[in-house]
Amino acid sequence: MDWNATSLALLTALGVGLMIGVVRERTQPPHLLPAGTRTHALVALLGCITWLLGPWVFIAALLALAALTLAAYLQSAHEDPGLTGEVALLLAAVLGALAAHEAALSGALGVLVAILLQAKAPLQKISREWISEREIQDALLLGAAALVVMPLLPREPIDPWGAIRPMLVWRIVVLVMAVGVFGHFAQRILGARWGLAIAGFFSGFASSTAAVSSLGQQARADAALVVPSAAAALLANLASLLLFVAVVAAVSPSLLQATLWSWVAAVLGLLAAIAALWWLGGVTAPAVQAPQEDRAFRLSHALLIAGLIAGVSLLAAWLEQLFGHTGALAAAAMVALAEVQAAAAGVAQLVAKGGMPLEVGRWGTLAVLGASCVSKGALAFAVGGVRYGVLVALGLLAMLTGGVLGLWASGAGA
Known part of the structure; x- marks a missing residue:
């Protein structure tokens, strides 16, 4: 027997049992507590020792413990019908046995169990008071779309040009739904101004x-959210622009070097627009919370966006086949209407392989960005109304203008 491993297992089991027991004693009234600190520590040691003696010994001990736990529950069920204490006691025995096999995993799971036990009141408040019935329905619908429907869809293209892959298209549907859920709850937690900004920026890395x-x-x-929402939308485009530059750098470092000042100027232009909206939002927009009965997303809207992306991608693939490399920029611009990073990668790849001159590639990447700005500006008007559309379009114009001026200045300097 390895005494070092055995000692570590016993100490881990003891620590896990003590930790779970202390949390249980502090969160439950004494008259409703079937087992306290000492009992949980002893049960964890029991699990570890019996496992070391053999699996069948552990099973016998676990069955005996389950019988005792059942008897204790039947005695106190009229006052406390919950099963948390009984399950925690059995789990202490199982974690003690796990410590004999994998001490680190047992310790980590013990900490997780203790956190869940300690968080009883906050979790109850979230599930009973904070989350509405409609939000639960939206979360379940999102889970079904991501975990049930998406794995069943084919990964291979279904069109002659290889542009439409059902799983990737459905991933856009899931993404739109997830963005809505994330933004909805971020706003609920942090308020309209900070919640929308954080949700907007991080969702931009997935899809601006x-x-x-x-x-x-x-x-x-909600008219009060127009300015904060527009600022958050521009923050999403800032994240998308950073990802755009990273894609170009990964595919063609020479193209990045030739367009670096253009992207710096584009970022500065977009930051200036965001700062202006942020100041305006702080003055005119109240820090409101989303109503509890609001839907986090609309499935019909997510399906519409995915359908548009699939259609544009199909058209771009057809144009590229018809015109070859001469139509590559046109095809890339069409793709950028739906997915700017994919279009940027296409242009950068042509430059890297020598299929497109560097100078054409420099302006080609900017054309891709411009096509994306046109698409998002039109979408902002269509979805958010005139005021939201104007604010978003002006911010995107500032970004594009900065990019053009930076590219022109770097070209003139060269």
């Missing part, structure tokens, strides 16, 4: 188009 659309829905639903 989805962010512009989801935030536009909120702006249309």
Whole structure:
């Protein structure tokens, strides 16, 4: 027997049992507590020792413990019908046995169990008071779309040009729904100004188009959220621009070097627009919370966005086949209407392989960005209304103008 491993297992089991027991004693009234600190520590040691003696010994001990736990529950069920204490006691025995096999995992799971036991009141408040019935329905619908429907869809293209993959298209649907849920709950937790900003920026790394659309829905639903939503939409485009530059750098470092000042100027232009909206939002927009009965997303809207993306991608693939490399920029611009990073990667790849001159590639990437700005600006008007559309379009114009001026200045300097 390895005494070092055995000692570690016993100490881990003891620590896990003590930790769970202390939390149980502090969160439960004494007259409703079937087992306290000492009992949980002893049960965890029992699990570890019996496992070391053999699996069948552990099973016998676990069955005996389950019988005792059942008897204790039947005695106290009229006062406390919950099963948390009984399950925690049995789990202490199982974690003690796990410590004999994998001490680190047992310790980590013990901490997780203790956290869940300690968080009883906050979790009850969230599930009973904070989350509405409609939000639970939206979360379940999102889970079904991501975990049930998406794995069943084919990964291979279904069109002659290889542009439409059902799983990737459905991923856009899931993404739009997820952006809506994330933004909805971020706003609930942090308020309109901070919640929308954080949700907008991080969702931009996934899809700035989805962010512009989801935030536009909120702006249309509540006039007080127009300016904060527009600022959040521009933050999503800032994240998308950073990802755009990273894609270009990964595919063609030479193209990045030739367009670096253009992207710096584009970022500065977008930051200036965001700062202006942020100041305006702080003055004119109240820090409101989303109503509890608001839907986090609309499935029909997510399906519409995914359908548009699939159609544009199909058209771009057809144009590229018809015109070859001469139509590559046109195809890339068409793709950028739906997915700007994919279009940027296509242009950068042509430059890296020598299929497109560097100078054409420099302006080609900017054309891709411009096509994306046109698409998102039109979407902002359509989804969020005139005021939201104007604010988003002006911010995107500032970004594009900065990019053009930076590219022109770097070209003139060269």
